[in-house]
Amino acid sequence: MANKLEGKVALITGASAGIGLATAKRFASEGARVFITGRRQVELDQAVSEIGHGAVAIRGDVANLDDLDRIYAQIKEEAGRLDVLFANAGVYEFGTFGEITEQHFDKTFDVNVRGTLFTVQKALPLLVDGGSVILTGSIASFKGYADFSVYNATKAAIRSFARSWTNDLKPRHIRVNSLAPGHTQTPGLDTLVTPEHKAAMIDATPAGRLATGDDLAKAAVFLASDDSAFISGIELYVDGGVAQI
Structure with a gap:
């Protein structure tokens, strides 16, 4: 059986760990030519060694527009196009309402x-017509978790982007979808929550466990591939059922 992403060129931002790294591994194993970004060179080098398949790392911060220009210039020079963009880079931290700082918000x-x-707008000249854009959303886009209001609001914006850009890019048949993780085991989770909080997350999830990066990666392969050719503008929940009941 042919690889689902054979011959496709893909960029995954925030791919030095967690969901991004797991997805880069899946994309590469499915035949994609993979570019990854992240802010720390040491972690990027380690990620490239884990991904294999000729993956290329380009250090950069998606919040820095000059970095984005440099990233896309290198991809243009080396590959000439993008078939798949997974805009995955993101941050999360608690911010108690009443104590939220400008620094946290910004x-x-x-x-x-x-x-x-x-990340998406600057990719448009490289994206092929009929390409796939995947945004990392979250069940937080509508759940309203306490002490997380700024993060929740950013993910509601991501959900809105998926809808709006699907409409904006209709003439080019570029599909835009949001991939919404539930409670997921990532390197940052253990530094953010207590073991008791994590146990409560697992207890609340019908699947009886936290998601793994690979759970999200398999869904990302679906959204990147021709298997989802008639799917656009959706929010695909990969949450073990926790936000559905």
């Missing part, structure tokens, strides 16, 4: 919203 919106917008 950091979260700069990366999650501003960074995503310009």
Whole structure:
């Protein structure tokens, strides 16, 4: 059976760890030529060694427009086009309402919203007609988790982007979808929550466990491939049922 992404050129932002890294591995194993970005060179080098298949890492911060220009210039020179863009880079941290700082607000919106917008907009000249754009959303886009209001709002913006850009890009038949993880085991989770909080997450999830990066990666392959050719503008929940009941 042919690889689902054979011959496609893909960029995954925020791919030095977690969901992004797991997806890069899946994309590469499915035949894609993979470019990844991240802010830390050491972690990017390690990621490239794990991904294999000729993956290329380009260091950069999606909140820095000059970095985005440099990233796309290199992809244009080396590959000439993009078939798949997975705008995955994001940050999350608690911010208690009543104590939210400008720094917390600016950091979260700069990366999650501003960074995503310009990641996609600056990719448009490279994206092929009929290509696939995947945005990392979250069940937080509508759940309203306490102490997370700024993050929740950024993910609601991502959901809105998927709808709006589907309409904007209709003439080029570029599909835009939001991939919405539920409670997911990532390197940052253990530093954010207590073991008791994590146990509560698992207890609330009908699947009885946290998602893995690979759970999200398999869904991303679906959205990137021709298997989802008639799917656009959706929010695909990969959450073990936690936000559905």
